[in-house]
Amino acid sequence: MAAVLTRAGARAKRSGSGFHLRFVLAGHGLFSSEAATIAAPATAVDDREVAATGEDDGDDLRSRIFRLGLAKRSATAALDKWSSEGRAAPAAELRRIARDLSRVRRYKHALEVADWMKTHHESDLSESDYGMCIDLITKVFGASAAEDFFEKLPPGAKSLEAYTALLHSYGRSKMTDKAERLFERMKDANLSMDALVYNEMMTLYISVGELDKVEIIAEELKRQNVSPDLFTYNLRVSAAAASMDLEGFKGILDEMSKDPNSKEGWTLYRNLASVYVDASQLVVSGNSLVEAEAKISQREWITYDFLVILHTGLGNQERIKDIWKSMVMTSQRMTSRNYICVLSSYLLCGQLKDAGEIVDQWQRSKAPEFDISACNRLLDALLGAGLTDAADRFRELMLQKSCILTSRAPVVE
Numbered sequence: 001m002a003a004v005l006t007r008a009g010a011r012a013k014r015s016g017s018g019f020h021l022r023f024v025l026a027g028h029g030l031f032s033s034e035a036a037t038i039a040a041p042a043t044a045v046d047d048r049e050v051a052a053t054g055e056d057d058g059d060d061l062r063s064r065i066f067r068l069g070l071a072k073r074s075a076t077a078a079l080d081k082w083s084s085e086g087r088a089a090p091a092a093e094l095r096r097i098a099r100d101l102s103r104v105r106r107y108k109h110a111l112e113v114a115d116w117m118k119t120h121h122e123s124d125l126s127e128s129d130y131g132m133c134i135d136l137i138t139k140v141f142g143a144s145a146a147e148d149f150f151e152k153l154p155p156g157a158k159s160l161e162a163y164t165a166l167l168h169s170y171g172r173s174k175m176t177d178k179a180e181r182l183f184e185r186m187k188d189a190n191l192s193m194d195a196l197v198y199n200e201m202m203t204l205y206i207s208v209g210e211l212d213k214v215e216i217i218a219e220e221l222k223r224q225n226v227s228p229d230l231f232t233y234n235l236r237v238s239a240a241a242a243s244m245d246l247e248g249f250k251g252i253l254d255e256m257s258k259d260p261n262s263k264e265g266w267t268l269y270r271n272l273a274s275v276y277v278d279a280s281q282l283v284v285s286g287n288s289l290v291e292a293e294a295k296i297s298q299r300e301w302i303t304y305d306f307l308v309i310l311h312t313g314l315g316n317q318e319r320i321k322d323i324w325k326s327m328v329m330t331s332q333r334m335t336s337r338n339y340i341c342v343l344s345s346y347l348l349c350g351q352l353k354d355a356g357e358i359v360d361q362w363q364r365s366k367a368p369e370f371d372i373s374a375c376n377r378l379l380d381a382l383l384g385a386g387l388t389d390a391a392d393r394f395r396e397l398m399l400q401k402s403c404i405l406t407s408r409a410p411v412v413e
Contacts, residue, residue: 061089062097068109075112083120091121095129102136111136131161138169147178160191167197171204179204195221195229202235206242209299214239215248227261230269230313237273238306241282242299249277268348269313271385275344276309279374279381280337301332305341312345320345321354334365336374344378347390352397359401372403379407 061082065075082089094117101110114133118125130153138146146169150162163186170179183201186193198221205213218236221228233256240249253270256262276282304327311319324342327334339362346355362370375398382391391407398405 061087061093062100065097065101065109065113071106071108075109076116079113079116089116089120091117091124094121095132098132098136102132107136107139111140125157127159127161130157130159131165134162134165134169138165138172143169143173143175143178158189160186160193160197163189163191164197164200167200171200171207174204174208176204176208176210193224193226195226195232198226199229199231199235202232202239206235206239206299206303211239211243211299228259230263230266230310233266233269234306234310238303241277241306242302244282246277246282249273265313265315269309271387272309272312272344272348273306274385275378275381275387276305276337276341278384279340279344279378281377282337301335301338305338308341308345312348315349317349317351320349324358334362336362336370339365339370340374340378343394344382344390347382347394347397348387350393352393355393356397356400359397363401372405375403376405376407379405383407 061079064082065078068075068078079089094113098110098113098117101107101113111133114129114136117129118133134146134150137149146166150158150166153162163182167179167182167186170176170182179201183197186197198217201217202214205211205217214236218228218232221232233252236252237249240246240252253273256266256270259266304323307323308320311317311323320342327338339358343355343358343362346352346358375394379391379394382388382394395405
């Protein structure tokens with residue numbers, strides 16, 4: 001789990017962090033409203049990552065644990081030795097160390113610190129601490145071990161945080177039956193569930209291809225008067241697009257526009273989603289695009305695309321780059337739709353250098369759809385959505401690439 005500083009931040013980072021890797025790489029599934037963990041595939045921790053945590057060679061507890069390095073070395077032993085020296089290890093410090101270890105993917109050491117904290121400071125544990133323990137147990141030992149830990153918790157510790165962490169564990173492992181049963185238990189327990197819980201269920205259903213159940217969960221969320229967040233809408237539009245349900249797609253975007261909690265980023269998201277559909281010609285002949293992809297389904301590629309759109313709406317430009325790198329690292333051939341998605345995102349962010357690099361990649365690629373008509377569709381879509389500045393930037397960029405664009409789209413003032 002990425003490091004989080006507040007309970008609200010922790011819950012936001014688990015809402016949806018998992019969308020991208022759970023869908024496509026079958027990895028960590030936290031869906032972050034602050035762009036935490038859905039970017040590039042995990043890499044080995046090196047000295048630079050440890051240095052980035054601010055560690056030095058001092059003899060404070062944090063430095064001593066970070067210097068352990070190899071996973072086979074015991075953080076528990078280091079903590080026992082520290083305590084035997086008469087030194088304090090308060091829960092707040094242990095909590096920070098566990099989260100920072102997790103941030104650099106040292107999950108075994110993070111779990112040992114969290115477990116030591118539970119043993120020595122059980123009365124000081126918060127709801128999010130139990131959720132962190134379940135998340136770390138899942139990473140180190142798997143979902144069954146996380147389930148066992150959860151079931152042995154005292155009733156007072158089985159909070160919404162703990163339930164949601166276990167739900168996320170099931171979702172990450174694609175244990176649909178167990179996730180559904182736990183979801184029902186949560187409702188029976190009269191927990192005050194928020195959008196994160198519903199997002200977890202939607203994420204799971206998309207990951208296993210049960211797209212029709214996404215809107216069922218969305219309807220239940222409405223009946224319970226739970227406020228959706230941007231990730232809720234992202235999941236819904238991804239499912240609608242993957243199902244080729246254009247009317248449903250447009251209905252969700254319209255619903256977003258009428259949401260009283262709608263924010264500026266949501267407007268950008270809606271605009272980009274509309275551009276994506278219009279420019280990439282999402283609706284094609286036939287009932288499904290899935291059979292066109294052998295290794296990664298069109299549903300999963302669409303998921304990548306909407307992650308790019310989501311982070312554009314959130315203003316997370318670095319995450320756009322991370323997700324694009326993840327796409328490039330796969331063996332699957334890109335389509336014009338993928339290029340249109342990331343290109344339009346860079347244009348709206350004003351990242352002309354990055355946009356130019358995408359055009360170059362598109363021209364060099366084996367994607368057969370790169371031609372002037374595809375670029376004109378993107379120009380038309382930008383103008384049709386009223387994004388005239390982005391359209392002008394695109395026109396100028398393509399002129400630099402010796403491509404002259406013409407548009408037949410009416411300009412929206």
